[in-house]
Amino acid sequence: TRTSKPKRILAYVEKHAVPGDAESVVNAIDAYCSRVEWAMNVGSDKGKILDRVVSETDPDTVLELGTYCGYSTVRIGRLLRPEARLVTIEMNPDNAKIAKQIIALAGLNSKIEMLVGSSSDLIPQLKKKLDMKTLDLVFLDHWKIFYLPDTRCLEETGLLHKGTVLLADNVVCPGTPEYLKYIRNSSRYRSEYFPSRLEYLQVEDGLEKSVFLG
Ligand SMILES: Nc1ncc2ncn(CCCCCNC(=O)c3cc(-c4ccc(F)cc4)cc(O)c3O)c2n1
Numbered sequence: 001t002r003t004s005k006p007k008r009i010l011a012y013v014e015k016h017a018v019p020g021d022a023e024s025v026v027n028a029i030d031a032y033c034s035r036v037e038w039a040m041n042v043g044s045d046k047g048k049i050l051d052r053v054v055s056e057t058d059p060d061t062v063l064e065l066g067t068y069c070g071y072s073t074v075r076i077g078r079l080l081r082p083e084a085r086l087v088t089i090e091m092n093p094d095n096a097k098i099a100k101q102i103i104a105l106a107g108l109n110s111k112i113e114m115l116v117g118s119s120s121d122l123i124p125q126l127k128k129k130l131d132m133k134t135l136d137l138v139f140l141d142h143w144k145i146f147y148l149p150d151t152r153c154l155e156e157t158g159l160l161h162k163g164t165v166l167l168a169d170n171v172v173c174p175g176t177p178e179y180l181k182y183i184r185n186s187s188r189y190r191s192e193y194f195p196s197r198l199e200y201l202q203v204e205d206g207l208e209k210s211v212f213l214g
């Protein structure tokens with residue numbers, strides 16, 4: 001098949017969003033994925049929780065693991081101050097290409113840098129590659145079995161500081177049991193579960209917010 005779901009999402013956004021208006025890009029993707037075809041964006045219900053956590057954290061540096069089409073990248077980026085920076089990691093080069101175009105359409109190129117590769121390969125390079133002092137917020141939305149090893153890697157590479165917020169998508173569906181077990185039992189984090197719904201469906205899902213205590 002010539003087109004892919006991300007390409008169909010991009011085509012819809014190009015037709016229905018207003019260039020430079022990040023909100024209209026988010027709304028266009030939600031309209032498409034709720035009416036035409038489901039896609040694994042964090043969606044509007046969990047998106048409202050994400051918005052609140054981003055606004056309360058007001059981060060200077062953000063790391064997103066798993067870009068897909070860039071829905072949550074734009075959702076987060078639209079709330080950041082002009083001098084703030086968001087690095088997003090996507091392993092699939094075709095998805096990264098689409099996401100780059102959606103991020104550009106939202107007018108967020110100046111705040112967002114996309115890295116193409118696996119989180120496990122790229123996280124160790126973040127500190128030196130991007131002169132990343134530390135991260136204020138991490139949004140985990142990639143392969144669910146990588147949440148725990150990547151969190152351990154973030155700890156070991158000194159990318160977390162006292163107060164860094166980790167926000168994990170899909171802790172109920174598809175589920176991230178090993179990550180939840182670790183983060184909820186670790187004295188180095190204070191965790192809180194935000195119940196919600198799986199994107200565009202009536203299935204239970206939720207976000208786990210964990211503050212690193214150092
Ligand atoms: N390590 C590494 N580094 C970087 C990377 N970049 C991409 N990947 C690969 C990640 C591939 C996509 C991850 N996301 C999901 O799998 C996901 C799934 C559902 C879902 C699906 C079916 C259902 F029936 C119900 C729920 C819903 C969600 O909200 C999800 O986020 C990477 N991996």
Ligand SMILES: [Mg+2]
Pocket residue numbers: 040041042141169170
């Ligand atoms: Mg997700």
